[in-house]
Amino acid sequence: MSTRKYSRDHEWVLPEGENRAKVGITEHAAKALGDIVFVELPQEGDSVNAGDALAVVESVKAASDVFTPVSGKVVAVNDSLENAPEQINQTPMEAWLAVIEISDAGELDALLDEEGYRAFCEQED
Amino acid sequence: MSTIFEKSHTGVMGVSLPACDVPETAIDALIPDALLRDAPPDLPEVSEPEAIRHFTGLSRLNYGVDTGFYPLGSCTMKYNPKINEDMARLPGFASLHPLQDVSQTRGMMKLMVALDEMLCAVTGMDRFTMQPAAGAHGELTGMMIMKAYHESRGETARTKVLVPDSAHGTNPSSAALCGYDVVTIPSDSRGNMDIEKLKAHTDDHTAGLMLTNPNTLGLFDENICEVADIVHRAGGLLYYDGANLNAIMGISRPADMGFDIMHLNLHKTFSTPHGGGGPGAGPVGVRRDLTSYLPGPLPVKNGETYGWETPEKSIGRIHSFHGNIGVAIRAYAYILSMGAAGLTQASETAVLNANYVMQKLKGIYPPAYDRPCMHECVLSAKRQKEQGASALDIAKGLLDCGFHPPTVYFPLIVKEAMMIEPTETESKETLDRFIEAMRELAEKAETDPEWFHDAPRTTPVGRADEVAAARNPVLRWKG
C-alpha cells in the first residue's frame, strides 16, 4: 500500500525515511501542461511553508507554479531535470522535484490518499 | 532562407568609406594593446547588392498591414499612413540631436508642446510626457507616479494594486515591478468588473486600480463611474491603460470617467507602425494635481520661448532623452490629418466594424458575453474545440486563407478565446471575406478537423517546433 499522498493542486508527496519526503507533480498535471521545456527548482536550504511556490514548471505557452503540500526545508533538488525536463512528461510519478525535510508530519494527514485523489480528479472533470 | 553569415565571403564590403584625411597614428600607440581586440568581430562580409537581396528576401517572408488584414484584438492594427513616414524622416527631425540648445530646435519644441496639447484634448488629461518608449514602459511610469504620490502623503501602507481578471499581462507585471502586490478582481456575468468584489477588496491598503475601458473583452464597463468612486473614496488612484482608446475617441474621455493617470499607445490608436515589434511609444498623461510627479524634463512654452522644465516632485528620468520622438512625429501628423471629426469617425467605424463581424459570426463562434461590443469582440471556439479544432487550429487555418489570425487565448478568462479587432481601416469587402473564411473553417472543424493539423501549408514555413526551441535554445548563429 503506497504511502504516497496528494494535494488538490495535483502535487504528490512520497514520504521517505524518518522525516523526509519527495515532492512531484501528478500525471494529471503533467498532461495538462503539455511538453515541459524547463523546470525552475528551489535552492537547497530554502525553508518552505505548505502552500508556498516550490518550483516552476514551464511548457512553451505556460509557466505553472508547483506548490509544496508540506512545510520544512529543501534538502535536495533533482538536478537531472535541468537537461531532461521531459522526464516529468515521461514518468511523472518518478520525476521528483525536491526532497523536503518535513517540519510537521501532521500535515500529511490533511492530504488525500490515492483513492481520495482519484475521486477528486473525477469530480473536477 | 540561409542566414547572412552563410552568404558572407571575404574581400568585399557593402559600404564605401573615405581614406583617412588626418595624419594616422598606429592604433596601439593611442590605445594600450591589452585593451585591443585580438581578432576582428565575426560580422558578415558582403557587398551592397547581396545585403539588399538578403534583407529584401527576408521582407518577402513577412506579412504586414500593407499586405493584408490583421484582426488582432487589443493591438489596433490600423493602416500606417505614408505621409507620416516622410515627415518623420525630414532631416530637421531625423538628424536633430537631443542635447542641442533650444535656439536650434525651436520647431521640434513647438511640435512637442502642440502634441502634448492634442493628446490632452483627446483624453481630458492635463499634461503628457513623451518619455515612455512603449505602453508597458508607460504603465511602469504610471505605477511610479502612483507610488510617489502616496509616498509624498505619507501613505506607505498602500501596497496593493487592483486589476481585473481580464487585464493584459503588462498591467500586473508593471505593478509588481514597482513593488506592489497585485489583487485580481473577477468580472461579472456581463463582463463588467464585479462591483461587490471590488468593494470587498478596496481599503486603505489600496494604492490604485489599473483598468482599460473598453476592457479586453471589448466591452465598456457600464459601472465605470461607480468603480472610480469606490477607489477614490478609499484614497486610491485610477490608472487607465490606453490600449483600447480606438473605441472612444471623440465619444468619451478617460479623464471624465475618473482616471487620474494613463498611458496611450501611439502605435495602436495613433497609427504609428508596429515595426515587427517596435519602436512604439507610450506617453503618460496625468490630471493637474499629479503633473508635478511626471518624469522630466518636459518641454514648456513660456510666452514666445520654449525650454525644458523638470517638475518639482518628478519621479526622475525613465528614458535616456525625450522618448521615441520619431514615433511622436508620426502621431502628430496623423492627428493633424484626421482632425476632431476624423478621429471620431475612426472610433465610430472601428466599433461598427467589430459589431458587424460579431453579428455575422456569433452563431458559429459564440461571443463570451451577450452584449454589443465596442472596437473588438471576443468569440469562443469551444464548439470547434469539441469537434477537434482548437482556437489555435482555427488561427493556423486562417493563415492558409491569407489572413493574419485574431488574438487567441487572450483574455485568459474566456475558453478558446479569439479576440477580433478589425479597426476602421478595413473595407466591408475585406470583412466579408474574413467572415466567409471563418465560416468555412467552422465547417471544416465539423466535417474534417484532421485538416487543421497540417495547417498552415501555404506559408513560407509550417508550424514550428517550439518545444525544441525552448528545450535546446539556439539563439545565435554559430559558424
Place this chain on the structure above:
Amino acid sequence: MSSYIPIGERERGAMLGDLGLSGVDELFAQVPPALRLDGPLDLPDAMPEMALISHIRSLAEQNCDMDHCVSYLGAGVYDHFIPAAVDHILRRSEFYTAYTPYQPEISQGTLQAVFEYQSMICALTGMDVSNASLYDGATAYAEAALLACRATRRNSIAVSAGLHPHVREVLATYGRFCGFSIETLPLDNKQGTTIIEKLPEGTAAVLVSSPNFYGVIEDIAPLADRAHEAGALLAAGADPVSLALLKPPGECGADIVVGEGQALGNASSFGGPLLGFFAAREKYLRQMPGRIIGQTMDHSGRTAYVMTLQTREQHIRREKATSNICSNQALNALAAAVYMTLMGQEGLKRAANLCLQKSHYAYEQLLQISEISAPFSGPFFKEFVVSLPLAPTTVNEALWQRGIVGGYALPQGGPENGWLLAVTEKRTKAQIDSLADAVKEVLA
C-alpha cells in the same frame, strides 16, 4: 471622410441595417450619457496632405539639424555615417507594418533578421546570448541591475561615476521604485577611470561603461575581478562601434554587456527611438528580460525562427515576469543588422579607426591652444574632454554663429569648464581645422 477609412456611406448604411441599427450613435448605447462628449474634441481642423506637409516642413526647417551644420555633440547620441541602403530596407512595408511575430509562419522576415541581429551583438560583445533589444541603453542598464538583483538575491548596485548622467538618473528612478540602492564608484581624477576601493556588502552588480561618459576607455578586466570577488556581477556598457577595435567585454570577464546601439545605423531623431542592446553569459539566459528569437525547425524539417523562452515574459508570467517589457525596438534592431551587414568586419573597423584618428587629431589641434587643457590622461576612442578657460556654453554660442554645433557643456561637479567633444568618421580634416581656428578666435 478620412482617406484612411474605406467604409463609405453606402457600406455604413448596409452594415447598420444588418445590425438592426439606424445610426452609428446607437453603437455607443453602453456608454453612460453622462460620459458622452457633447461637442467635438478641441483639436485643429483636419489638414489635407498638402497643408500638412507645408506645416510640418516649416517646423522641421526651424531646427538646425546635423545634416546642415557641423556637429561635435555626442554624449549618448552620435552623428555617424548611415549608408543609404539601410533606410531602403526600413521602408519595406512588410517590415515596418508587421506586428510582433507571434505567428512565426508569416513572420520569418522579422524573426530571422532579429536572430541575425542577436548573433551580431554576440560577435561584437563577446557574449553568449543577446536579446532582441530593449528601449534604449539607459533602460538596458536598469534591466541589467534588476537581473543581477534577481540572480544574486541582493539589492545594492555599485555604479561608476563614469556612466552617462542620464543613465545614472534612469538607474536612480528604477532603483527607487523597483527596489535597489545605488552606491557610486568614483573616478580617478587624473586617468578618468573607475576606482573600486571597497564594494559594499550586498552588492549585486558593478556597472561600468567603456568608453565612459568622458570618452575614457576603461580596463574592464580588473573591475570584473573585484566584482566577482565580492560575489557580484559585472555589467559593462559599451560603444558598439568601438567594439570593432576594443577587446570585447565578454573577453574581460563581463557577465552582462549593455549599451546604446543608436550608432549602428540609426538616426539621432532627437534622442528616440533608440536601441538598447543586452547580451549576457549563457547561465543568465532564463533571467534575461525582453524577447529572444530562437532557431528551430518546422514539421517538414525547414529551418524556422520563433520567439522563444516566452514564459519569462509578462504575457505569461504576469506579476512574476522577469520584466514588464512587451516590445523591443524591432525596426531599430533591423537597422542595426542591415548596417552591420553593409559595414561588415572590415567596414566597421575602418569606421572605428577613422573615429579614433580624427578625434585624436582634433584633440591635438585643440591642445595647441594654450588656454586649453586636458583633464584626463586615460586613452579615448571618439570622445574626449577638454577644460576651457571660460564657460563652454559661451564658446558654443560663438561657434554657433559660425554654423558649428560645439561639444557638450559638462554639468557642475566634473572637470572645470569641461567640454565633451565627439568626433566621428563624418568629420573632415578641413572641418576640424575650422573648429580649432574658430575656438582660437573665440578665446582670443
